[in-house]
Amino acid sequence: MATLKDIxxxxxxxxxxxxxxxxxxxxxxxxxxxxxxxxxxxxDYTPNIHARGLKKTGxxxxxxxxxxxxxxxxxxxxxxxxxxxASRELASFCEPVVTFSYDQFxxxxxxxxxxxxxxxxxxxxxxAPVMPPEGIEQLRKMDIPFMFxxxxxxxxxxxxxxxxxxxxxxxxxxxxxxKMLTADSTEEKSGPxxxxxxxxxxxxxxxxxxxxxxxLSNNKPELEFEYLQVQTDTEKDFHQSLETFFSRxxxxxxxxxxxxxxxxxxxSYLDPAGQRFRDxxxxxxxxxxxxxxxxxxxTINFILTQQPEEQAYRGIxxxxxxxxxxxxxxxxxxxxxxxxxxxxLHTFTAGNKENNQEFVYE
Amino acid sequence: MATLKDIxxxxxxxxxxxxxxxxxxxxxxxxxxxxxxxxxxxxDYTPNIHARGLKKTGxxxxxxxxxxxxxxxxxxxxxxxxxxxASRELASFCEPVVTFSYDQFxxxxxxxxxxxxxxxxxxxxxxAPVMPPEGIEQLRKMDIPFMFxxxxxxxxxxxxxxxxxxxxxxxxxxxxxxKMLTADSTEEKSGPxxxxxxxxxxxxxxxxxxxxxxxLSNNKPELEFEYLQVQTDTEKDFHQSLETFFSRxxxxxxxxxxxxxxxxxxxSYLDPAGQRFRDxxxxxxxxxxxxxxxxxxxTINFILTQQPEEQAYRGIxxxxxxxxxxxxxxxxxxxxxxxxxxxxLHTFTAGNKENNQEFVYE
DNA sequence: ACCTTTTGCGTTATCGTTAACGCAATTCTA
DNA sequence: TAGAATTGCGTTAACGATAACGCAAAAGGT
Numbered sequence: 028m029a030t031l032k033d034i035x036x037x038x039x040x041x042x043x044x045x046x047x048x049x050x051x052x053x054x055x056x057x058x059x060x061x062x063x064x065x066x067x068x069x070x071d072y073t074p075n076i077h078a079r080g081l082k083k084t085g086x087x088x089x090x091x092x093x094x095x096x097x098x099x100x101x102x103x104x105x106x107x108x109x110x111x112x113a114s115r116e117l118a119s120f121c122e123p124v125v126t127f128s129y130d131q132f133x134x135x136x137x138x139x140x141x142x143x144x145x146x147x148x149x150x151x152x153x154x155a156p157v158m159p160p161e162g163i164e165q166l167r168k169m170d171i172p173f174m175f176x177x178x179x180x181x182x183x184x185x186x187x188x189x190x191x192x193x194x195x196x197x198x199x200x201x202x203x204x205x206k207m208l209t210a211d212s213t214e215e216k217s218g219p220x221x222x223x224x225x226x227x228x229x230x231x232x233x234x235x236x237x238x239x240x241x242x243l244s245n246n247k248p249e250l251e252f253e254y255l256q257v258q259t260d261t262e263k264d265f266h267q268s269l270e271t272f273f274s275r276x277x278x279x280x281x282x283x284x285x286x287x288x289x290x291x292x293x294x295s296y297l298d299p300a301g302q303r304f305r306d307x308x309x310x311x312x313x314x315x316x317x318x319x320x321x322x323x324x325x326t327i328n329f330i331l332t333q334q335p336e337e338q339a340y341r342g343i344x345x346x347x348x349x350x351x352x353x354x355x356x357x358x359x360x361x362x363x364x365x366x367x368x369x370x371x372l373h374t375f376t377a378g379n380k381e382n383n384q385e386f387v388y389e
Numbered sequence: 390m391a392t393l394k395d396i397x398x399x400x401x402x403x404x405x406x407x408x409x410x411x412x413x414x415x416x417x418x419x420x421x422x423x424x425x426x427x428x429x430x431x432x433d434y435t436p437n438i439h440a441r442g443l444k445k446t447g448x449x450x451x452x453x454x455x456x457x458x459x460x461x462x463x464x465x466x467x468x469x470x471x472x473x474x475a476s477r478e479l480a481s482f483c484e485p486v487v488t489f490s491y492d493q494f495x496x497x498x499x500x501x502x503x504x505x506x507x508x509x510x511x512x513x514x515x516x517a518p519v520m521p522p523e524g525i526e527q528l529r530k531m532d533i534p535f536m537f538x539x540x541x542x543x544x545x546x547x548x549x550x551x552x553x554x555x556x557x558x559x560x561x562x563x564x565x566x567x568k569m570l571t572a573d574s575t576e577e578k579s580g581p582x583x584x585x586x587x588x589x590x591x592x593x594x595x596x597x598x599x600x601x602x603x604x605l606s607n608n609k610p611e612l613e614f615e616y617l618q619v620q621t622d623t624e625k626d627f628h629q630s631l632e633t634f635f636s637r638x639x640x641x642x643x644x645x646x647x648x649x650x651x652x653x654x655x656x657s658y659l660d661p662a663g664q665r666f667r668d669x670x671x672x673x674x675x676x677x678x679x680x681x682x683x684x685x686x687x688t689i690n691f692i693l694t695q696q697p698e699e700q701a702y703r704g705i706x707x708x709x710x711x712x713x714x715x716x717x718x719x720x721x722x723x724x725x726x727x728x729x730x731x732x733x734l735h736t737f738t739a740g741n742k743e744n745n746q747e748f749v750y751e
Numbered sequence: 752a753c754c755t756t757t758t759g760c761g762t763t764a765t766c767g768t769t770a771a772c773g774c775a776a777t778t779c780t781a
Numbered sequence: 782t783a784g785a786a787t788t789g790c791g792t793t794a795a796c797g798a799t800a801a802c803g804c805a806a807a808a809g810g811t
Contacts, residue, residue, distance in 0.1 A: 078439075363727070417789060
């Protein structure tokens with residue numbers, strides 16, 4: 028590998044000059060610059076990441092802004108785990124990542140968390156914004172760079188990237204799976220497809236629902252849909268919402284689509300009820316630790332997920348790559364939409380063990 | 390973050406001593422050792438990965454042993470791409486990874502490729518072994534560490550890890566999907582499930598078939614199975630095999646399961662034929678660049694994949710982590726079994742853009 | 752013509768870890 | 782007990798990139 032010194036020798040100048048040229052910090056002649064840049068190209072020079080990282084050790088710090096860890100049935104706990112993992116891995120060369128959490132049902136809370144994070148001295152922010160348009164102005168005024176996970180806010184100058192999923196498309200995918208699950212027309216099942224809408228659903232969840240309905244109305248027009256607003260604050264509230272609903276209904280739904288991880292609350296309601304709800308196809312979102320049981324016993328047929336742990340991990344790593352190592356990062360990563368069912372469940376949960384890396388000395 | 394110097398100061402010794410103790414390379418007293426180790430624990434010392442990497446720059450080299458890049462309809466090309474990506478990323482601190490390829494239908498060829506790789510001066514090997522039991526002895530005698538991808542050979546002293554999928558389980562998953570795809574019993578479809586077996590199928594592919602049949606005979610006992618041996622050397626040979634088969638048959642198969650990426654050859658045979666083969670559910674393996682068309686137009690209903698590019702990338706990185714950075718790595722990573730269908734296809738292919746990272750200078 | 756900037760470049764200390772080297776003090780050997 | 786070997790430790794030069802600093806020579810200003 029060519030080093031700065033190799034380039035310098037080849038160009039007949041010192042490493043200081045080469046460095047100044049590559050970083051464009053003045054004090055060099057156009058002629059030398061041209062020669063150096065040509066040599067950098069020819070000799071295929073790539074900065075040594077370790078040398079760069081070493082020099083910049085311990086000077087940067089990042090902060091994350093996400094909803095409260097208890098909200099969304101544990102979804103944000105996974106995000107938090109990803110942040111933790113990245114933080115540990117970067118421990119040698121960054122301050123620990125500080126997380127600012129907020130109440131996802133309050134725009135004000137979100138904005139003040141962002142303000143707090145921005146004022147914390149961090150060099151970069153990872154934000155999961157549940158952000159109505161009015162909030163944008165505050166972001167526009169911020170002077171530190173940030174990236175978004177989960178939900179995007181495009182068109183901001185300091186925005187580095189977005190890592191998230193295509194919500195509408197994920198709804199479409201759910202629709203496809205639901206079509207398959209309801210293909211069995213031997214039994215007489217005529218109920219509607221039930222869509223469980225968390226209260227205060229964000230545009231995200233709305234897109235999922237839209238994609239779902241869009242696919243099915245095009246591909247299985249005979250289906251009817253019914254929306255049910257549910258309380259997702261606690262498991263008990265959620266069960267209450269369902270109890271009310273099912274006690275009024277004579278017809279069982281033909282299938283149920285839960286827009287987020289509240290699908291596990293649904294499962295914990297239906298599963299103990301036994302025979303009555305057996306065979307209702309259920310599709311929902313997110314793999315929550317400790318809730319795998321309901322996938323294993325097929326109460327839940329399909330879970331879709333964007334691997335939030337991984338997503339958050341990569342968000343922090345992106346900040347590091349961009350701000351510390353000065354890599355340019357391809358913007359707007361669309362994360363894979365994973366389909367999880369009983370048979371591949373364990374390949375998504377067991378894999379986490381791989382990260383139990385420890386340093387050894389020799 | 391605590392550094393070696395912090396530990397040394399706290400212990401009242403020099404960094405040289407601390408280093409010798411942590412690396413266990415003699416010349417220290419038991420008392421000092423105990424004190425230092427206690428302090429390392431207390432002060433939560435973690436070696437700075439960049440400093441370590443910098444010091445060890447450019448000394449290690451790795452080699453990969455995989456089947457010929459043209460075999461398996463492009464599968465190994467993906468593996469190769471993953472190796473390349475890792476190699477690029479490690480360029481600052483390792484020699485470029487050298488790949489030794491072999492003919493997957495010849496054990497001898499495989500063993501001699503391994504021998505060549507082992508003799509190439511590499512410090513570690515990543516091997517994709519298509520390896521009958523007799524070959525194992527040669528591996529046992531090797532004196533450099535190695536890891537396996539794709540297929541495992543357990544019980545060897547120098548074996549560092551295995552990264553691959555659970556083949557049987559992936560067959561089970563295929564079975565589940567096939568059950569769903571054949572749930573629609575309105576039309577009279579009574580043909581058997583056709584399983585396409587590549588000639589010289591390894592134990593890997595056999596397990597997939599076994600899992601598939603296992604699931605379906607338990608969960609849909611009325612299904613019949615029919616195995617068809619196919620030539621997978623070239624697309625033309627493959628089409629020939631199919632032509633012979635279909636010209637003899639009056640009944641169309643109820644579904645087709647291809648054990649590997651030859652599913653695309655199947656698709657290129659069936660798709661132009663138009664109406665006749667429409668609506669036969671097809672499940673196969675691996676996402677091959679340039680062949681996505683057949684998933685998009687739903688000739689192929691489901692593709693399963695273990696993301697071979699990612700798998701190979703992580704294999705090389707594992708060698709680096711283990712042998713250069715002295716991290717211990719959790720053994721035997723089971724990679725996620727991804728289910729790909731028209732609706733999430735693009736999230737698996739577009740994601741590669743994210744890796745177009747380039748260095749910038751300031 | 753003299754003084755001040757600016758330009759163009761080289762030199763150097765630094766980041767934390769590694770491992771070779773050196774040097775006493777102690778222990779062992781003949 | 783002299784000489785050799787071993788033990789316990791400190792010192793130091795890398796690894797490559799970065800950026801502060803210094804210093805000539807050239808350009809600009811009066």
